[in-house]
Amino acid sequence: MGDRFDAAVVGAGAAGMMAAAVAARRGLRVVLIDHAERLAEKIRISGGGRCNFTNLGASPAQFLSRNPDFCRSALRAYGPGDFLDLLRAHRVSWHEKHRGQLFCDDSSESIIQVLRRECEAGGVRWRMPCAVRAVGREADGFRLDTVTGPIRAARLVLATGGMAIPQMGATDFSLRIARQFGLRIVEPRPALVPLTFDPDQWRPYAALAGVSLEVRLSHEAAAPEDGGKRPRRPVRAEFLEDLLFTHRGLSGPGILQISSHWRPGDPIRIDLSPGRDMAEALVAAKTGGRQTVAAALAQVWPRRLAEAWLGAAGQAAGPEAGDARDRRELEGLAGLRLADAPDRRLRALAGHIHGWTLWPTGTAGYKKAEVMSGGVDTDELDQRSLESRRCPGLHVIGEAVDVTGWLGGYNFQWAWSSGVACGRAL
Numbered sequence: 500m501g502d503r504f505d506a507a508v509v510g511a512g513a514a515g516m517m518a519a520a521v522a523a524r525r526g527l528r529v530v531l532i533d534h535a536e537r538l539a540e541k542i543r544i545s546g547g548g549r550c551n552f553t554n555l556g557a558s559p560a561q562f563l564s565r566n567p568d569f570c571r572s573a574l575r576a577y578g579p580g581d582f583l584d585l586l587r588a589h590r591v592s593w594h595e596k597h598r599g600q601l602f603c604d605d606s607s608e609s610i611i612q613v614l615r616r617e618c619e620a621g622g623v624r625w626r627m628p629c630a631v632r633a634v635g636r637e638a639d640g641f642r643l644d645t646v647t648g649p650i651r652a653a654r655l656v657l658a659t660g661g662m663a664i665p666q667m668g669a670t671d672f673s674l675r676i677a678r679q680f681g682l683r684i685v686e687p688r689p690a691l692v693p694l695t696f697d698p699d700q701w702r703p704y705a706a707l708a709g710v711s712l713e714v715r716l717s718h719e720a721a722a723p724e725d726g727g728k729r730p731r732r733p734v735r736a737e738f739l740e741d742l743l744f745t746h747r748g749l750s751g752p753g754i755l756q757i758s759s760h761w762r763p764g765d766p767i768r769i770d771l772s773p774g775r776d777m778a779e780a781l782v783a784a785k786t787g788g789r790q791t792v793a794a795a796l797a798q799v800w801p802r803r804l805a806e807a808w809l810g811a812a813g814q815a816a817g818p819e820a821g822d823a824r825d826r827r828e829l830e831g832l833a834g835l836r837l838a839d840a841p842d843r844r845l846r847a848l849a850g851h852i853h854g855w856t857l858w859p860t861g862t863a864g865y866k867k868a869e870v871m872s873g874g875v876d877t878d879e880l881d882q883r884s885l886e887s888r889r890c891p892g893l894h895v896i897g898e899a900v901d902v903t904g905w906l907g908g909y910n911f912q913w914a915w916s917s918g919v920a921c922g923r924a925l
């Protein structure tokens with residue numbers, strides 16, 4: 500016959516543990532199933548081991564989804580302040596690092612222990628490690644065939660997250676089971692992920708691997724989605740963040756942010772000197788002596804970047820967009836004395852610095868992504884309970900839902916908020 504529960508939660512990660520704990524503390528019989536050997540590996544490795552567990556400024560504006568309003572109800576019902584109350588109750592201390600991002604003072608292990616203790620306080624039953632072979636519908640709920648025997652439950656919660664970092668056990672389980680019950684899926688993609696370029700075109704910039712600087716990045720949606728329907732995501736995205744050159748392309752927080760908006764075929768635009776008028780600065784510096792153009796740039800950039808970028812940007816076959824005539828203006832500029840450089844060429848250089856437009860050819864994929872975007876279509880779910888409209892009793896929470904946060908603690912906040920909304924509704 501197997502064990503019978505009020506609710507079975509598959510996936511003991513951030514959202515799954517939260518939902519199980521909340522439901523169990525309400526008196527429900529809950530089983531939490533996970534195929535991993537170690538509990539909540541993504542929480543453990545997150546935020547460099549200190550878990551950026553929320554962001555003080557979390558609001559629907561920092562989430563991407565076909566329906567950007569979907570997350571509103573869950574975030575309102577359980578926001579960053581509520582999670583902080585939970586941490587206070589468990590005597591976990593934290594600090595703010597950057598723009599509202601909160602990290603544990605000690606280690607991310609303290610977040611895992613909070614959730615584990617909450618589950619234990621409610622009497623959650625654990626099945627771990629335990630793989631689920633199949634899921635079926637029965638008259639009064641769901642039947643799960645697991646490697647440790649069958650489990651029956653009136654309600655089933657899919658909380659296995661996204662496909663980022665498959666080397667750590669991430670799977671498409673929630674999407675597969677959602678599809679089995681007829682739920683539509685928004686095509687999943689790696690997000691918060693480095694962007695890559697054609698290796699031949701990137702070669703001139705590969706020497707810059709390791710160089711980092713603050714830039715302004717922007718992206719404009721090139722084409723409508725969904726067979727011509729108006730895209731529901733924001734059309735223009737812009738971030739002022741650090742950029743990191745790598746051997747294969749670009750990374751760093753700014754690129755991770757923009758990658759969630761980027762689609763194959765779209766260009767990205769980078770202002771390499773935000774907040775400064777480079778045309779004016781370069782032309783004004785002409786009177787300042789014998790320095791070369793590269794040396795003048797090295798006063799505002801890392802020297803390696805000034806020299807190599809200027810040389811690479813003047814080459815014809817790079818990953819850049821743009822007018823070949825403009826590119827010719829940059830050829831040989833690096834070694835030219837600033838005083839000898841025509842204003843016209845310096846203005847072309849400044850235009851290139853403020854509007855470096857690149858065509859990435861791909862992403863570094865799920866192996867390097869922090870999250871998966873896309874997932875179970877929000878139109879399929881009730882925003883208060885995360886329950887399927889099509890298949891009553893089936894809930895989907897966390898990253899498996901088509902709600903993707905920006906970098907900076909927003910994805911965990913969505914896991915907590917959607918987990919609590921579901922746990923209260925089970």
Ligand code: FDA
Nearest residue numbers: 510512513514534545546551659660672897898908910911
């Ligand atoms: P989560 O991935 O937490 O949990 C899913 C669980 O399901 C796992 O325990 C897994 O073992 C289990 N599972 C998977 N397939 C299964 C199957 N077939 N059967 C049974 N169990 C299965 N976010 C943030 O806000 N701040 C941060 O600092 C970071 N940092 C960060 C670093 C790195 C390297 C990564 C990869 C990701 C982040 N994130 C992040 C993102 C964050 O980790 C992520 O969005 C949440 O963990 C999602 O919570 P979920 O509960 O949905 O999935």
